[in-house]
Amino acid sequence: xxxxxxxxxxxxxxTRAVVFDHSGAIVSSAQKEHDQHFPQxxxxxHDAAEIWVNTQEVISGxxxxxxxxxxxxxxxxxxxxxxxxxxWDKSTGEPIYRAVVWQDTRTQSLVDELxxxxxxxxxxxxxxxxxxxxxxxxxxxxxxxxLDHVDGARERAEAGELLFGTMDTWLVWNLTGGTEGGVxxxxxxxxxxxxxxxxxxxxxxxxxxxxxxxxxxxxxQIRSSSETYAECAASSGxxxxxxxxxxxxxxxxxxxxxxxxxxxxxxxxxxxxFMLINTGHEPVHNDQGLLTTLAYQFGDQAPVYALEGSIAVxxxxxxxxxxxxxxxxTAPESEDRAKNVKDHGGAYIVPAFSGxxxxxxxxxxxxVVVGLTRYVTADHLCRAALESVAFxxxxxxxxxxxxxxxxxxxxxxxxxMVVNETLMQFQADILGVxxxxxxxxxxxxxxxxxxxxxxxxxxxxxxALTSNWREGARWSPTMDAAARAERLAEWRKAVxxxxxxxx
Numbered sequence: 185x186x187x188x189x190x191x192x193x194x195x196x197x198x199t200r201a202v203v204f205d206h207s208g209a210i211v212s213s214a215q216k217e218h219d220q221h222f223p224q225x226x227x228x229x230h231d232a233a234e235i236w237v238n239t240q241e242v243i244s245g246x247x248x249x250x251x252x253x254x255x256x257x258x259x260x261x262x263x264x265x266x267x268x269x270x271x272w273d274k275s276t277g278e279p280i281y282r283a284v285v286w287q288d289t290r291t292q293s294l295v296d297e298l299x300x301x302x303x304x305x306x307x308x309x310x311x312x313x314x315x316x317x318x319x320x321x322x323x324x325x326x327x328x329x330x331l332d333h334v335d336g337a338r339e340r341a342e343a344g345e346l347l348f349g350t351m352d353t354w355l356v357w358n359l360t361g362g363t364e365g366g367v368x369x370x371x372x373x374x375x376x377x378x379x380x381x382x383x384x385x386x387x388x389x390x391x392x393x394x395x396x397x398x399x400x401x402x403x404x405q406i407r408s409s410s411e412t413y414a415e416c417a418a419s420s421g422x423x424x425x426x427x428x429x430x431x432x433x434x435x436x437x438x439x440x441x442x443x444x445x446x447x448x449x450x451x452x453x454x455x456x457x458f459m460l461i462n463t464g465h466e467p468v469h470n471d472q473g474l475l476t477t478l479a480y481q482f483g484d485q486a487p488v489y490a491l492e493g494s495i496a497v498x499x500x501x502x503x504x505x506x507x508x509x510x511x512x513x514t515a516p517e518s519e520d521r522a523k524n525v526k527d528h529g530g531a532y533i534v535p536a537f538s539g540x541x542x543x544x545x546x547x548x549x550x551x552v553v554v555g556l557t558r559y560v561t562a563d564h565l566c567r568a569a570l571e572s573v574a575f576x577x578x579x580x581x582x583x584x585x586x587x588x589x590x591x592x593x594x595x596x597x598x599x600x601m602v603v604n605e606t607l608m609q610f611q612a613d614i615l616g617v618x619x620x621x622x623x624x625x626x627x628x629x630x631x632x633x634x635x636x637x638x639x640x641x642x643x644x645x646x647x648a649l650t651s652n653w654r655e656g657a658r659w660s661p662t663m664d665a666a667a668r669a670e671r672l673a674e675w676r677k678a679v680x681x682x683x684x685x686x687x
Contacts, residue, residue: 204629439635527567592617
């Protein structure tokens with residue numbers, strides 16, 4: 185087939201446009217970072233208008249690199265950082281406040297109030313309906329915060345003058361014309377991360393919306409992850425191209441890794457780490473600190489659910505070493521520095537910058553560096569930072585094994601950090617199972633392309649997508665069981681030191 189699928193991957197640190205062919209291979213791509221704003225401790229913001237400009241630029245860049253015309257694009261898929269929240273004026277198209285990022289913890293007081301209002305349930309107050317604990321992570325409290333802290337916003341929202349969206353919704357609205365007829369919608373995977381959607385009926389829950397303080401008038405329509413939603417407007421740079429797939433980033437990676445059967449899963453190594461395991465057509469609740477979420481829904485087929493282990497800080501820890509401490513100049517240098525030493529030198533880093541996510545869900549935790557002696561160097565800290573990524577994922581695997589009928593036998597991995605072979609070998613060692621990287625590691629963008637291609641007939645079935653998956657590399661464990669147990673015990677001691685830091 186001569187035509188192609190275009191995917192927009194709007195992530196936490198950058199926006200990419202990637203063109204794929206029928207084999208799932210990358211034809212061309214373009215990427216642009218956006219600014220990270222930290223107004224005060226615990227606050228993380230993005231400029232949604234900047235992200236929209238960047239999106240237009242990377243679309244044109246990917247087409248130019250591939251020497252492609254818009255007419256050669258069969259469909260567009262979108263994947264996005266999930267819980268990041270933007271509210272905008274639908275008559276002007278201007279955001280009323282910067283986008284509040286998923287890592288942001290400013291809504292903790294509201295979360296505490298909501299939990300205290302039902303002392304018996306506490307943070308599980310809405311878990312039966314939504315699959316999620318009460319936490320600053322999710323979009324609903326972020327919407328309420330914006331409406332309560334921008335003058336007149338709540339009144340305007342209730343009057344229907346404002347719109348809310350995660351980044352998929354913001355981009356679709358702009359791509360389809362914005363103030364000139366832009367469509368306001370999201371898919372089930374993104375909606376499932378707001379703390380406002382009923383998991384089983386896939387619609388907004390009025391009682392929860394009222395309790396959190398979110399007017400239903402601002403909410404987008406919920407659609408499946410794979411269907412033709414609308415065509416791109418002339419202002420998009422790809423006029424007439426149908427938008428036909430939307431998936432939150434971790435759900436997109438699950439599709440990109442062809443995890444279509446119950447028990448299949450993946451771990452994505454990005455700004456944070458996120459492990460999803462397909463649980464089939466029924467939501468599975470658990471008490472191991474895992475989230476119950478949508479994996480995907482293709483058209484009018486029954487939705488597929490997943491268990492998720494969410495880790496807030498992994499790749500962003502390497503950025504912290506680079507941008508805040510100046511220990512490294514580039515992210516790949518972290519591996520070079522780690523290779524300079526034979527081990528971690530006794531040092532552990534637990535990067536609880538936004539509290540601890542799965543499996544602990546301890547918002548009061550804060551990051552620590554422990555085990556320091558005069559022997560420890562910057563190289564040891566680089567190694568400890570990489571090892572912290574693997575340790576955090578190991579704890580999520582332990583929780584997954586406690587919830588699943590069978591233990592994990594191998595781990596499929598993807599995301600930017602999986603090019604780091606030192607990290608991948610340590611991940612295999614600390615898990616005691618093989619770690620497998622696909623040939624195409626841009627599985628998030630690929631999953632969005634697959635969703636769009638399924639909706640438009642570019643790919644005929646999920647079987648065709650499964651046949652596209654090709655192994656790229658494999659790491660086998662070399663650490664003995666006693667050493668593994670000792671390292672995990674030391675890690676857990678380090679985690680204990682992060683707890684109860686913030687009153």
